[in-house]
Amino acid sequence: MTNIRRFLLTGFLVAGLTSIVAAKDISILNVSYDPTREFYVDFNEAFSKHWKEKTGDTVSVKQSHGGSGKQGRAIIDGLEADVATLALAYDVDALHEKGGLIPADWQKRLPNNSSPYTSTVVFLVRKGNPKGIKDWADLARDGVSVITANPKTSGGARWNYLAAYGWALRQPGGSDATARQYLAKLFKNVPVRDTGARGSTLTFAQRGIGDVLIAWENEAILAVKEFGEGKFELVSPSVSILAEPPVTVVDKVAKRRGTEVVAKGYLDYLYSDEGQEIAAKNHFRPRSTAVLAKHASDFTKLQLFTIGEVFGGWTKAQKEHFADGGSYDEINKP
Amino acid sequence: MKPNTTWNKLTHFAPGRALLVAMLASAPLFPAQAESIDELKQLIQQLDQKVRILERKAEIEKEGTDEKAKTTPRITVGNSGLGVSSADTNFVFQLHGLVQVDNRNFFNDGPIQGNDTFLLRRARPIFSGTLYHDFDFLFVPDFGGGARGSSAVAIQDAYLNYRYEPWVQLRVGKFKTPVGLELLQSDAATYLNERGLPSSLVPNRDVGIQLWGDIAGGVVSYAAGIFNGVGDAQNTSNADFDDSREFAGRVFAQPFKNSSNISLKGIGFGLGGSWGSTSVTNTAGLPSGNGFSTDGQQQFFSYNTTGAGVVGDGNHWRLSPQGYYYRGPLGLMAEYVVSDQRVSRNVAPITAANLQNTAWQVTASWVLTGEDATFTGVTPRKPFDLHGSGWGAVQAVARYGELDIDNGAFPLFANPATSASEAKSWSIGLNWYLNRNLTIKGSYARTTFDGGGGAGATAPAAVTRQPEELFSTRFQLAF
Numbered sequence: 001m002t003n004i005r006r007f008l009l010t011g012f013l014v015a016g017l018t019s020i021v022a023a024k025d026i027s028i029l030n031v032s033y034d035p036t037r038e039f040y041v042d043f044n045e046a047f048s049k050h051w052k053e054k055t056g057d058t059v060s061v062k063q064s065h066g067g068s069g070k071q072g073r074a075i076i077d078g079l080e081a082d083v084a085t086l087a088l089a090y091d092v093d094a095l096h097e098k099g100g101l102i103p104a105d106w107q108k109r110l111p112n113n114s115s116p117y118t119s120t121v122v123f124l125v126r127k128g129n130p131k132g133i134k135d136w137a138d139l140a141r142d143g144v145s146v147i148t149a150n151p152k153t154s155g156g157a158r159w160n161y162l163a164a165y166g167w168a169l170r171q172p173g174g175s176d177a178t179a180r181q182y183l184a185k186l187f188k189n190v191p192v193r194d195t196g197a198r199g200s201t202l203t204f205a206q207r208g209i210g211d212v213l214i215a216w217e218n219e220a221i222l223a224v225k226e227f228g229e230g231k232f233e234l235v236s237p238s239v240s241i242l243a244e245p246p247v248t249v250v251d252k253v254a255k256r257r258g259t260e261v262v263a264k265g266y267l268d269y270l271y272s273d274e275g276q277e278i279a280a281k282n283h284f285r286p287r288s289t290a291v292l293a294k295h296a297s298d299f300t301k302l303q304l305f306t307i308g309e310v311f312g313g314w315t316k317a318q319k320e321h322f323a324d325g326g327s328y329d330e331i332n333k334p
Numbered sequence: 335m336k337p338n339t340t341w342n343k344l345t346h347f348a349p350g351r352a353l354l355v356a357m358l359a360s361a362p363l364f365p366a367q368a369e370s371i372d373e374l375k376q377l378i379q380q381l382d383q384k385v386r387i388l389e390r391k392a393e394i395e396k397e398g399t400d401e402k403a404k405t406t407p408r409i410t411v412g413n414s415g416l417g418v419s420s421a422d423t424n425f426v427f428q429l430h431g432l433v434q435v436d437n438r439n440f441f442n443d444g445p446i447q448g449n450d451t452f453l454l455r456r457a458r459p460i461f462s463g464t465l466y467h468d469f470d471f472l473f474v475p476d477f478g479g480g481a482r483g484s485s486a487v488a489i490q491d492a493y494l495n496y497r498y499e500p501w502v503q504l505r506v507g508k509f510k511t512p513v514g515l516e517l518l519q520s521d522a523a524t525y526l527n528e529r530g531l532p533s534s535l536v537p538n539r540d541v542g543i544q545l546w547g548d549i550a551g552g553v554v555s556y557a558a559g560i561f562n563g564v565g566d567a568q569n570t571s572n573a574d575f576d577d578s579r580e581f582a583g584r585v586f587a588q589p590f591k592n593s594s595n596i597s598l599k600g601i602g603f604g605l606g607g608s609w610g611s612t613s614v615t616n617t618a619g620l621p622s623g624n625g626f627s628t629d630g631q632q633q634f635f636s637y638n639t640t641g642a643g644v645v646g647d648g649n650h651w652r653l654s655p656q657g658y659y660y661r662g663p664l665g666l667m668a669e670y671v672v673s674d675q676r677v678s679r680n681v682a683p684i685t686a687a688n689l690q691n692t693a694w695q696v697t698a699s700w701v702l703t704g705e706d707a708t709f710t711g712v713t714p715r716k717p718f719d720l721h722g723s724g725w726g727a728v729q730a731v732a733r734y735g736e737l738d739i740d741n742g743a744f745p746l747f748a749n750p751a752t753s754a755s756e757a758k759s760w761s762i763g764l765n766w767y768l769n770r771n772l773t774i775k776g777s778y779a780r781t782t783f784d785g786g787g788g789a790g791a792t793a794p795a796a797v798t799r800q801p802e803e804l805f806s807t808r809f810q811l812a813f
Contacts, residue, residue: 191387192387192394207390209386
């Protein structure tokens with residue numbers, strides 16, 4: 001009996017020590033774009049807790065935020081991102097095409113084209129909506145000052161641009177020519193073009209510049225909360241774009257750092273009920289129908305089109321609108 | 335108040351004046367003026383927006399400039415040479431150079447031919463840099479003629495250095511062995527054209543690996559390394575000549591370096607030493623040129639390598655207490671070296687002996703124009719400029735030194751009829767630092783000898799026959 005007790009005691013001690021020795025401290029870096037800052041603060045905390053319970057490992061997730069295009073280039077230039085959660089698929093495609101950091105079929109590795117949450121583009125106006133802004137057409141009126149970031153550097157601004165463009169195409173007699181005329185007038189009303197979406201939010205809400213901010217839905221709601229309820233009003237246009245920000249493991253970096261498993265677990269957790277709930281609480285539209293139904297009152301119902309439907313996907317949209325000589329350059333010609 | 339007039343006034347207002355206008359606008363007024371006041375308020379708002387937009391644009395522009403600066407490589411050209419570095423300074427490449435053109439004139443030197451000469455003493459492009467922030471490198475080829483004139487191109491330094499912290503660094507490659515004080519002084523910074531007699535007894539450059547560092551900002555410096563091992567004053571041929579290694583190390587303290595007491599902060603003293611063993615029967619372990627030379631680089635002592643087959647054969651150790659003192663324009667440097675080497679001969683009578691050669695020197699300098707003298711040179715306050723008022727810096731230098739050969743060297747290992755057993759040398763010089771890069775030096779050196787002076791038209795007999803009197807000049811470009 002004594003021997004059995006000693007055996008069991010030794011076994012427990014060995015098992016305990018093994019678990020202590022085996023548990024690891026892991027650090028990963030999530031390189032993201034501007035409007036996800038607050039969301040990932042909450043999500044990272046929940047994920048660390050989840051991963052600790054699941055594996056015993058302690059995970060510390062570091063965040064980096066900026067304009068989506070700029071963040072993508074930083075990864076290609078050597079920023080050691082284990083995961084990239086950028087604003088648009090084009091910026092993630094560049095990680096494959098220019099950096100060779102991820103496989104070409106990265107978008108097929110996770111559900112919903114690797115886009116675990118969505119958002120849309122709305123307007124934020126000052127209290128009382130003094131300029132009477134209701135839809136996209138109002139942004140091109142004389143005397144209206146519009147705030148949006150520079151589409152050349154900001155993924156969020158590209159969504160804004162395409163949302164406006166898509167609306168113009170849907171107008172009676174709408175064509176590329178009329179859409180570009182509309183966009184030219186709209187951008188003449190933009191006095192300041194920040195490099196990232198967060199910068200343009202600050203320009204509008206903190207610096208008090210402009211009559212209307214074109215922003216992601218979650219960013220607009222956050223601005224209202226952050227800079228004081230009652231100072232701003234949210235306006236949903238008649239039609240807008242379905243923004244589908246994608247996520248991916250940066251394979252080469254994760255492999256080199258030995259963080260592949262935790263990086264994949266991190267992204268998988270975005271699709272979990274907990275992850276979807278955190279996304280909804282941070283005003284991103286969850287993919288989970290159950291979670292979306294639970295938060296239905298938080299999101300205005302409006303007509304949404306996808307980039308694939310109107311622009312043939314990001315690669316085509318990038319080439320036609322944001323590459324050198326694209327429509328954005330054209331509308332800015334003096 | 336006409337609207338046009340108001341507008342014209344407002345558009346010429348500085349932003350700060352808008353507040354005053356706003357105060358005026360908010361004051362109680364008659365109803366007849368209300369419409370104008372509303373217009374005024376609207377104009378103020380417009381003006382306020384314009385100011386905010388301008389401010390924000392300036393901020394964004396600055397952010398863009400700052401961001402660009404983070405990734406833009408920097409190129410610098412100046413008196414320190416050409417430098418290129420990545421924006422984060424993790425990668426640095428620098429090009430420096432050293433050219434020394436000497437003239438040597440010997441007086442009353444009898445039959446010696448060919449020693450009065452112009453000499454391209456050193457001609458070195460110097461490549462240095464940093465890789466990945468912590469890895470430094472230095473590569474120095476020399477196209478000059480060296481001390482005695484040569485057409486061969488030599489690699490003087492070629493090393494990699496890992497800098498973990500300033501106080502823990504690891505250097506591997508070819509570089510100066512850490513023993514002698516003056517020998518470790520930069521070739522561009524020596525106060526006289528040639529180093530003094532003690533440098534004849536310490537190793538020059540060797541291939542090896544060295545742990546070193548500067549503790550507390552250089553209050554204490556240390557270096558300890560393993561090298562192939564070379565003879566006194568020898569440069570390695572880039573490979574070992576035997577199977578044994580040499581250990582060398584040095585500790586140097588400047589205890590008051592960080593003190594505010596200017597009388598004490600320039601004190602430095604230390605101890606260098608080496609130990610090794612030569613174990614093959616060739617002359618590579620003997621001193622450079624198999625003997626020792628004067629300030630004029632003429633040999634006054636030579637081991638009898640051809641007649642008696644003298645070689646380094648056994649233990650060889652050196653010890654060198656050393657120190658300096660700098661205070662304002664005053665510079666003092668003193669050094670003592672003992673080099674104890676076991677040598678043997680392979681011609682009857684076959685025998686071996688431990689020979690202990692010693693040398694010492696004291697160098698004093700004074701910068702007449704008042705600039706600070708330092709171990710790394712003199713920087714003129716006002717560079718030479720014929721169109722301006724600058725004349726550079728002028729420094730007077732004096733040195734006395736002796737080198738004593740172990741009496742046991744004679745007559746079995748060296749010929750007392752031709753080689754001197756002792757050399758005593760004094761020098762005086764004047765250095766003109768035109769600017770940080772250009773220097774002109776002139777000096778007179780007189781060396782007397784004990785022994786030697788026998789028959790023969792070549793060194794060392796011809797050199798030791800009379801005192802050596804040398805006037806030398808140097809034109810130096812260093813950047």
